[in-house]
Amino acid sequence: MSACFTLILAGGGGTRLWPVSRRARPKQLLTLGGEETLLGATFRRSVDLVGLQNSLIVTAADQAEAIRVAIPQLPADNLIVEPAARNTAAAVALGAAAVARRAGNSARVAVLPSDAFIGNEPGFLAAAKLALDHATDSIVTIGLRPSSPETGYGYIRLGKSLATDVSEVFSFVEKPDEATAVRYVAEGYLWNAGMFFMSCAKLFEEANQHMPQLGRVVKELLSAPNFQTAAQQHYQSSPKVSIDVGIMEKATGLRVVAAEFGWNDVGSWAAMPAVRAPSAEGNVAVGEHVAVNAHNNIVFSETGAPLIALCDVDDLVVVATADAILVTRRDKSQNVRSVVDALAKQGREDLL
């Protein structure tokens, strides 16, 4: 059986959890009130899945140092730094080229986002192992059985069943509106968690077919005497396309492992109840706070930030750091983007 590696994608910026997440402190580096960062938990699960030496992190140049600090146990060679930002298709190809140089084209990689929350880790490990088992000749993804008709996730429509919990992928579908999401859930569609499992050979073959320019970059990365030098020289000519759009939506013969393991992408503050348990009053609260006649609020006060006192309010999101406070409605918390845009217009770079 060929060797298995992980490629943990940790290059994203993101402001969806502003003011706690910032350009210089992306979501994967947040603990959200727990003991480890989302990246730290992802890396720990990766070590459980493939071992420390086979756990690789792909990141952007301006985040490399923060990653080294966050994951001190990461072997130096296992931090793959993108010479330029070229979206996820190129980032995965870069990581896979590093793996193939080390273990050959038959090595399999598990591509894992670094910033999702997973509540049931044994469930994740079982699903990921099953996906790797099926990833010798096919690209395999994991589809999460929906717990609600989420409109913030892409979905996977299943094709023919191949084995227990394993099916063909009929198609990937975009984030739906609410009525469509309800239908998707009723019809057995799964959430797309952005996890992909395949051999390096399969990835390179698909890249050659659907992203020939990326295929040429991969050839350079594989054949050059020095990987770093080749990356510096050729990576920037990669197209800026996500792996979903550039490869997954075009590749054929994809398979999906159906699972459920308390997965949540923590795409907005409204996701906090999936990550931290609510109180009897329905408040999810992290950090110093007091709540008087307040229900179903999400309260987050970072260490060192002011105490948050709620009185006679329901269904709000209140998040405090030392320099900024967000107050919004729980059902509107995805609009935090518009606050960040307003601050950018005001030139408040210090708060972005």
Added chain:
Amino acid sequence: MSACFTLILAGGGGTRLWPVSRRARPKQLLTLGGEETLLGATFRRSVDLVGLQNSLIVTAADQAEAIRVAIPQLPADNLIVEPAARNTAAAVALGAAAVARRAGNSARVAVLPSDAFIGNEPGFLAAAKLALDHATDSIVTIGLRPSSPETGYGYIRLGKSLATDVSEVFSFVEKPDEATAVRYVAEGYLWNAGMFFMSCAKLFEEANQHMPQLGRVVKELLSAPNFQTAAQQHYQSSPKVSIDVGIMEKATGLRVVAAEFGWNDVGSWAAMPAVRAPSAEGNVAVGEHVAVNAHNNIVFSETGAPLIALCDVDDLVVVATADAILVTRRDKSQNVRSVVDALAKQGREDLL
């Protein structure tokens, strides 16, 4: 014409504007986003009314130093420090005794709260002068023509009209419920602003009649060779009663000057629109903030506190200091008391 003095009552603590107001930083020492503190503005108006040398401040021992810092121009002898907390009847008597020792019993005093906001200062000065003119033999108060049926204020029911804007007081009435407040406004009742004008002689006479123990303290204060020593020795035997209950509600022959001059006692955060102009979106905002699709909120970020970002919320109060944030509803902002009580129970003395 006898000399006129002011007695500015600045001993109150109060948590109604928590987290900005604290035990050690009472309302009268707040600027509420303006250039001067409420006490500073009161003192400035006092100087306009009676001159610097005749402007006295009565305060508690633990606030004396803060007052000296806040009002550096205050003549040293004009800070009257209560040896113990004995409520306002005793505080006014103490101040009036100091005045009488200086200028005789015929001197008149204007008793002024230190923590109200006044928008129209010429209007105030005209009303206060009219009140002093009528205060030779009677106790005179100022009644504000109501701009709305407030339930947070006491009211004055008018008796016989004596001159333009001057009437007898029929009675003082307690804070009403909403229906009663509507009736009071319809029937021409006025808001009781807690301002009283009278000669020292008249005050002492009423004290002798209705608060004989306080009358005895006054006698000691007037006859002793050293005022400070007499105060230390006798003041603490004063009854703890407010001047409203101890004297005003019992005295006869009271007069009231009717006026309106943008007066507001800033009894809760909901009063901020009377103090600072709202934006086109109805938000009253002081300090660093950004508002996106947010209407009719009251936003207050103290200097040095985090920026407040509101998104998709209406009718809230959001107040931030460096160590505490209050989030409540505008129509419930008087309940901040319950937050302070909850913090006290948790032993958070640092936030009280």
